[in-house]
Amino acid sequence: MLVADNVSKAFAGSVRAVRGVSFSLAPGQIMGLVGASGSGKSTLLNLLAGLADVDTGSVLLNDKRVPGPSDVLIAGHPDIRLVHQEYQLMPNVSIRENIAYAVRYFEKEYRTHRVDALLKLCRLTAVQDRLPRQVSGGEKQRTAIARAIADVPAVLLLDEPFSHLDLPNRLLVRDLLFELVREQQTACLFVTHDAVDALSIADTIGILRDGKLIQLGTPESVYLRPDTAYAARLTGRVTVLAEKYRPLLGLPASDSPDRLMSIRPEQVTIDESGVAVRVRAVFFMGSHYELEVELNRYASLRLLTTRADIQVGQLVNIRVNADAVWPLRS
Numbered sequence: 001m002l003v004a005d006n007v008s009k010a011f012a013g014s015v016r017a018v019r020g021v022s023f024s025l026a027p028g029q030i031m032g033l034v035g036a037s038g039s040g041k042s043t044l045l046n047l048l049a050g051l052a053d054v055d056t057g058s059v060l061l062n063d064k065r066v067p068g069p070s071d072v073l074i075a076g077h078p079d080i081r082l083v084h085q086e087y088q089l090m091p092n093v094s095i096r097e098n099i100a101y102a103v104r105y106f107e108k109e110y111r112t113h114r115v116d117a118l119l120k121l122c123r124l125t126a127v128q129d130r131l132p133r134q135v136s137g138g139e140k141q142r143t144a145i146a147r148a149i150a151d152v153p154a155v156l157l158l159d160e161p162f163s164h165l166d167l168p169n170r171l172l173v174r175d176l177l178f179e180l181v182r183e184q185q186t187a188c189l190f191v192t193h194d195a196v197d198a199l200s201i202a203d204t205i206g207i208l209r210d211g212k213l214i215q216l217g218t219p220e221s222v223y224l225r226p227d228t229a230y231a232a233r234l235t236g237r238v239t240v241l242a243e244k245y246r247p248l249l250g251l252p253a254s255d256s257p258d259r260l261m262s263i264r265p266e267q268v269t270i271d272e273s274g275v276a277v278r279v280r281a282v283f284f285m286g287s288h289y290e291l292e293v294e295l296n297r298y299a300s301l302r303l304l305t306t307r308a309d310i311q312v313g314q315l316v317n318i319r320v321n322a323d324a325v326w327p328l329r330s
């Protein structure tokens with residue numbers, strides 16, 4: 001079990017990069033930490049990996065403190081691996097040897113067997129004899145993941161594992177992480193600024209803002225019941241409006257008209273008995289269309305539909321699922 005207990009870290013110039021973060025992560029669990037740029041994601045990863053010293057609080061692995069670099073000769077913990085965004089592969093040896101290096105102290109027979117299995121799991125068998133510069137970004141990243149998990153660490157930390165990849169590669173990495181975490185019971189934590197991938201594989205999602213973990217819960221709970229507009233926007237498409245607009249949506253008036261509310265676009269449907277609104281924009285999204293409709297001069301709302309016949313300027317009737325309108329704290 002990896003535990004962050006009230007972890008804080010500030011940098012010179014009084015930047016408080018991580019502020020009182022606490023959570024625990026069990027073997028076989030995946031956690032996605034979502035935050036905007038500068039919210040403290042990379043700093044927190046370094047603290048969890050024992051690559052930076054905490055100012056206060058502690059990181060524990062199986063009840064033992066993870067020492068920071070000032071406590072040990074070589075920074076880092078043998079059971080915790082961090083895969084950086086730059087992958088940090090050895091440039092002059094093959095993909096296979098990059099992975100094999102991580103299991104160099106094991107017997108030759110096991111080593112061969114393990115590297116073959118990792119190449120297969122990470123879909124790298126066909127490129128195993130190439131140098132890192134001769135493979136794609138996605139293949140480099142999968143090599144870095146294979147190397148990190150080669151000797152079955154207790155914890156795998158990943159910095160933005162999806163950010164530089166195209167859709168097929170994102171799906172490949174997502175499935176790979178899912179498979180290996182379940183198979184090896186690794187505890188996996190990744191940080192991202194885009195929660196779409198996090199929602200689909202994480203058991204828990206944490207929202208990081210200005211170094212603070214401001215919400216923690218299952219993907220469903222954070223997506224459906226975000227505490228703040230920040231959490232709502234980081235976890236998917238959403239309309240954030242003041243509650244004074246409720247009557248324009250066909251909903252009962254609120255007693256807190258200035259409070260904000262979030263409405264996910266899939267909770268709004270086209271319905272002949274709903275309120276009439278004008279279509280301001282139509283976006284083709286592949287599997288569906290996203291419409292922006294006008295509530296008045298100042299406010300608009302997003303909704304999804306599979307109907308292909310809707311035009312800009314047209315009047316449509318919409319209904320908002322009242323149960324899915326969620327009040328926000330700020």
Ligand SMILES: Nc1ncnc2c1ncn2[C@@H]1O[C@H](COP(=O)(O)OP(=O)(O)OP(=O)(O)O)[C@@H](O)[C@H]1O
Nearest residue numbers: 011012015017035036037038039040041042043044
């Ligand atoms: N070595 C450092 N010295 C001083 N300030 C730093 C240092 N590293 C990070 N910071 C500051 O700490 C805050 C958090 O940075 P961090 O890199 O952890 O954020 P992040 O969420 O990973 O951002 P990004 O998504 O852009 O990588 C920022 O304000 C950053 O400028």
